[in-house]
Amino acid sequence: MSKMVGSITSTKSLQEKIAKGALIAVLLAIGAKKLSPKFRKILFGSENRPNSKSKDFVDEGIGSVNDKKGKASLNKEFYRQLRYLLKILFPGLKSKAFGILTLHTATLVARTFLSIYVSMLDGKIVRTIVRRDLRAFLLQLSQWLLISIPATFINSLIRYLECELALVLRTRLVNHAYNLYFDNQTYYRVSNLDSRLANVDQCLTDDITMFTQSLAHLYSHLTKPLLDVTLMSFTLYTLASRRGASSKYPSIIGVAVLYLTAQILKAISPKFGNLVAEEARLKGDLRFVHSRVIANAEEIAFYGGHKIELNLLQKCYKKLAEQMHLIFNKRLWYIMFEQFLMKYVWSASGLIMVAIPILTAKGGGIRADGSEVDDDPDGGVSDRTKAFTTARNLLINCADAVERMMSSYKEITELAGYTSRVSEMFETFNDIRQGKYKRTIVTKQKKGKSNLEKISGPLQIKGEVIDTESVIDTEDLAIITPNGDVIVGSLTMRVEPGMHLLITGPNGCGKSSLFRIFSGLWPVYKGKLQKPPPTSMFYIPQRPYMSIGTLRDQVIYPDNVEDMKKKGLTDKDLINILNIVNLQHIVDREGGWDSESDWKDVLSGGEKQRMGMARIFYHRPQYALLDECTSAVSIDVESKIYQTVKDSGIVLLTITHRPSLWSRTVRYRPSLWKFHTHLLQFDGEGGWRMEELDTNTRLTLNEEKQKLETQLAGVPKMHNRLSELCSILGGGFSLTIQSG
Numbered sequence: 001m002s003k004m005v006g007s008i009t010s011t012k013s014l015q016e017k018i019a020k021g022a023l024i025a026v027l028l029a030i031g032a033k034k035l036s037p038k039f040r041k042i043l044f045g046s047e048n049r050p051n052s053k054s055k056d057f058v059d060e061g062i063g064s065v066n067d068k069k070g071k072a073s074l075n076k077e078f079y080r081q082l083r084y085l086l087k088i089l090f091p092g093l094k095s096k097a098f099g100i101l102t103l104h105t106a107t108l109v110a111r112t113f114l115s116i117y118v119s120m121l122d123g124k125i126v127r128t129i130v131r132r133d134l135r136a137f138l139l140q141l142s143q144w145l146l147i148s149i150p151a152t153f154i155n156s157l158i159r160y161l162e163c164e165l166a167l168v169l170r171t172r173l174v175n176h177a178y179n180l181y182f183d184n185q186t187y188y189r190v191s192n193l194d195s196r197l198a199n200v201d202q203c204l205t206d207d208i209t210m211f212t213q214s215l216a217h218l219y220s221h222l223t224k225p226l227l228d229v230t231l232m233s234f235t236l237y238t239l240a241s242r243r244g245a246s247s248k249y250p251s252i253i254g255v256a257v258l259y260l261t262a263q264i265l266k267a268i269s270p271k272f273g274n275l276v277a278e279e280a281r282l283k284g285d286l287r288f289v290h291s292r293v294i295a296n297a298e299e300i301a302f303y304g305g306h307k308i309e310l311n312l313l314q315k316c317y318k319k320l321a322e323q324m325h326l327i328f329n330k331r332l333w334y335i336m337f338e339q340f341l342m343k344y345v346w347s348a349s350g351l352i353m354v355a356i357p358i359l360t361a362k363g364g365g366i367r368a369d370g371s372e373v374d375d376d377p378d379g380g381v382s383d384r385t386k387a388f389t390t391a392r393n394l395l396i397n398c399a400d401a402v403e404r405m406m407s408s409y410k411e412i413t414e415l416a417g418y419t420s421r422v423s424e425m426f427e428t429f430n431d432i433r434q435g436k437y438k439r440t441i442v443t444k445q446k447k448g449k450s451n452l453e454k455i456s457g458p459l460q461i462k463g464e465v466i467d468t469e470s471v472i473d474t475e476d477l478a479i480i481t482p483n484g485d486v487i488v489g490s491l492t493m494r495v496e497p498g499m500h501l502l503i504t505g506p507n508g509c510g511k512s513s514l515f516r517i518f519s520g521l522w523p524v525y526k527g528k529l530q531k532p533p534p535t536s537m538f539y540i541p542q543r544p545y546m547s548i549g550t551l552r553d554q555v556i557y558p559d560n561v562e563d564m565k566k567k568g569l570t571d572k573d574l575i576n577i578l579n580i581v582n583l584q585h586i587v588d589r590e591g592g593w594d595s596e597s598d599w600k601d602v603l604s605g606g607e608k609q610r611m612g613m614a615r616i617f618y619h620r621p622q623y624a625l626l627d628e629c630t631s632a633v634s635i636d637v638e639s640k641i642y643q644t645v646k647d648s649g650i651v652l653l654t655i656t657h658r659p660s661l662w663s664r665t666v667r668y669r670p671s672l673w674k675f676h677t678h679l680l681q682f683d684g685e686g687g688w689r690m691e692e693l694d695t696n697t698r699l700t701l702n703e704e705k706q707k708l709e710t711q712l713a714g715v716p717k718m719h720n721r722l723s724e725l726c727s728i729l730g731g732g733f734s735l736t737i738q739s740g
C-alpha cells in the first residue's frame, strides 16, 4: 500500500490531471444537458417516455389537450404560452411571488456553496486522517458538524419555499381564472357555446395545481443542478488551472458511459406514457361510476339495483388494479437498470476517470505557491489524498446534478402539457368574454327536424341587441342553437308592461331557447332584439336550483344577507313571501332561517318549485320568465302565485309544454290561461303564431270542449264492451241503460 502511495506521490502533475479530467467530464455532462431534448430522444426513442425518476402517475389530465392538438412539446408554442402565464404569475418585481422566488434562488445558491464547502471539508478531514493529526481531525470534524446545522436548515427551507412558491403561484392563477370564469356568464358559455374545454372543472382545479407545482418543482430541480454544475466546475477549474492535466482517457470514458447508458435505457424502457394514460383513463372510469351511484342513489335504491352497481364498480376497480400492477412490474426492472446505470456505473466511471491519471502518472506535483508536493514530510501523500477526495466529491455532486437535469426532461414535457391546458383555458375564457366561440358542429340531422335549416361552418354573430327600459321587442330574430340548428327562422313580436305572454309548442321547438336569448346566454346570431337588462328579468326553471347555505339563502338567492339588508328587507318580509307560495311552515319545520341543509334533497319537488317562485317576490323583477316552473304545484296554489305576481305589476312570460293527448294541436294548461293576455305558439317546424287571448270565454269553452272530447272518446268502446259482457253472461241478464 505504501508502495502504491509512493508511486502516486511521485507522479508529477497528477493532481492537475485529476482536476482537468474531472473538469472535462463535467463539461461533457453540460454538453449532454444542452443537447438533452435530442439526447433524450436518442435515449428513449420518444419524447413522451418517462425516465429515471419515473413520476409515472402525474400524466392525468394532459391527455385531452394532447388528443386535440397533438403532443404538447417543447416548441415555440410552449414558450409563448409559458411567457403568457408567467406574466400573470409574476406581475412585477414587487409581487409576493417574485419575492419568494428570489428568496428561493438565494437559498439554492447558498446550498450549492455549502455543498462545495462540505466537499472541501471532506478532503481536509481525510488529510488529517492520513497525517494522523488527531487535533486537526477533531477541529475539522467539529466544523463539519457545525456546518450541518445551516445545511439541514437550508435543505428544509428549500422544500418549504418550493411549496410556498407553488401555493402563491396557484393562488394567483386561481384568482385570475375565477375572475374570468365568473365574468359575463363564462361558466355557462364555456360548456354550452364553446367546445374547446372538455372538462373545465379539471382545468380549474387539477391542472392549475399541477402546473404551479410542476413549475415550482422544476425551478428548484433545474436551478440547483445548474448552479451545482456551474459552481463546481468553476471550483474544479480553479484546481486544474493551478496544475494542468491530461484529459484524453477521462473524456473517452465519459462519452462512452453516457452513450452506453442512453442505448441500454432506450432498449429496455417500457412504454410508460401509454401505460400511464391507460391507468388515468381507468381511474376516470372508476370515479365516473362512483359519481353515478351518488347522483342516482335514490333511483338505484328504489329499484334495488345495488348488485348491478356493485358489480360494475368491482369490474372497474379490478381493471384499474391490474393496470397498476402491470406498471409496478415494469417499473421494478426498469428502475433497477436505471439506478444501476445512473448511480453505480456513473459513479464507478467517475472514480476511474479520477483514478486513471493517478495510477498511470509519473513524477510529483507542484503547489500554487511553487513548492513541491513531494517535499512534504509525508512525501505529499496527505495533500494528494485531500485533492483526490475533494475532486471526487465534486465530481460525484456534478454527476448527480447532471442526472437530475436529465431526469427533469420528463417533468419539462409534463410542464408543457399543463402549460398547454392552463393557457388554453385562459385563451378560451378571454375569447368567450369577447364573444368568440369555437364549437365542433354536429352535422347529423336530428330526427323530426329535417325541414329545419342548419348553418354550416362557424356561426357568426350578426344580430343586434339594444337595451331598453321595459319593452321586449324582437325583429326578424332567429332562434339558432350553438350547434347551428335554426329552430325558428324569424320571430317578430313585442311584449310590454301590462301584457302577459303564454309560450307553448312541442318539445324542442325553442321555447327555452327564446328565454336563453332574452337572458343573454345565447348570442343573437340574426335579427334585432330590444330588451331590458338581465337584472330586470328573473328566470325560474322547472327544477329550481338550490344553493349551498341557509334556508334564508334559498329565498333570497342569488342575493346574500348583506344585499337583503341593503334592500331593507327582514326575515318578517321573507315569511310574508313564503306565505304567498304556501311555504311558511318550512321555517319551523327546518329549524329556522339559519338552518343549513342539502336543500336539493330536503325539499320535495313541489316545495322546490314554490321556493323558486318565492324568489320572484323577493327580487320583484320587471319580467318573470317562468319555464314550466309550477308543474308540481297544486292548481290552487299555482293560481294564487300567478295572481300575486300579476298584482305586483310583474310581466309574466310563461312557458308551458304539454303535447296534446287527443289531437295534433298543442294543449296548454287551461289553469294558466286566465293569467295571460297573449299566446305565442311555436309549431316545432320553424313556424310561430302570436295572438291575443280572450281569456274568459276561451277558457270556459275550451275546458268544456276538452271534457266532452274525453268523455265521448270512450263511449264507442264502452258500448262494445257492454255488448260483449252481455253475451258472455247469457240471457239471464238484460242491458239497462239509465240516463240521468
Ligand SMILES: Nc1ncnc2c1ncn2[C@@H]1O[C@H](COP(=O)(O)OP(=O)(O)OP(=O)(O)O)[C@@H](O)[C@H]1O
Pocket: 192, 193, 481, 482, 483, 487, 505, 506, 507, 508, 509, 510, 511, 512, 513, 514, 657
Ligand atoms: N346548449 C345547446 N347546444 C346545442 N343545442 C341545444 C342546446 N340547448 C338546446 N339545444 C337544442 O335546441 C332545441 C330547442 O331546445 P329548447 O330547450 O329551447 O326546447 P323547448 O322548446 O324548451 O323543449 P321542451 O319542451 O322539451 O323543454 C333542442 O332541439 C335542443 O336540442
